[in-house]
Every structure is written in C-alpha cells, then in structure tokens.
Amino acid sequence: MHSAGHPVCYKTVATLLDHAGYSLQSNRKAREGIGHPDRDAQFRYISQQVRRLQRRGQPVISVDTKKKELVGDFRNAGREWRPKGRPLEVRVHDFLDKELGKAIPTECTT
Numbered sequence: 001m002h003s004a005g006h007p008v009c010y011k012t013v014a015t016l017l018d019h020a021g022y023s024l025q026s027n028r029k030a031r032e033g034i035g036h037p038d039r040d041a042q043f044r045y046i047s048q049q050v051r052r053l054q055r056r057g058q059p060v061i062s063v064d065t066k067k068k069e070l071v072g073d074f075r076n077a078g079r080e081w082r083p084k085g086r087p088l089e090v091r092v093h094d095f096l097d098k099e100l101g102k103a104i105p106t107e108c109t110t
Helices: 010-019 039-055
Strands: none
Touching: none
16 A cells, blocks of 8 residues: 555554454364375274273373474473573573484374
C-alpha cells in the first residue's frame, strides 16, 4: 500500500484482515493421504505386545516420536522454574557428546 501512496502499519492490516473475517491460526493435521502398506501390521504388532505385557502384569508406556534428542546439558525450548537471575547454564554448541550419545526411542521387548 505504501508504494501506492498510502502508508499502512501492520496493526492497520491486522485490523482490516480481522474485519474481513481472517484470524491468525496454526495449521491442523486433517489430510490423511495414502496409507502406508505396513501401517496396519505395525499397529497390530504393537497391540499384541501391549496385551502380552499386560497379561504378565508389566506396565506399558506408549511413546510416539521420531525425534532424537542429544543427552546432556544442551539448550532446549522448554522452561523450568528457577531462582530469578540464575538460569541453568548449558553448552554454547550442540555437538554430540560421544559418551552420552542420543536418546532414541526404540522398540523394547522383555
């Protein structure tokens, strides 16, 4: 708009969009796409393992993740309560600590 001789700030644009029925929104997972041929087999296997362990009185924890995390004093996006002005000090660089490695969820059977 400024190039047309009408200076407009971002607040004005936001107000105009709001009046036009727009809002800031996160995306939403809704489209399934084509199923993977092994998907049903994977969940049947997991279900069988859960039932087997429960029959033995074993606890079952389900973890659905693909993310690998470095183990150690690395920065992360989380927050925790600490005394004011005393943040937890972490490494400047996120290089793998070969002694500690990475946390990678894997299948575990007993």
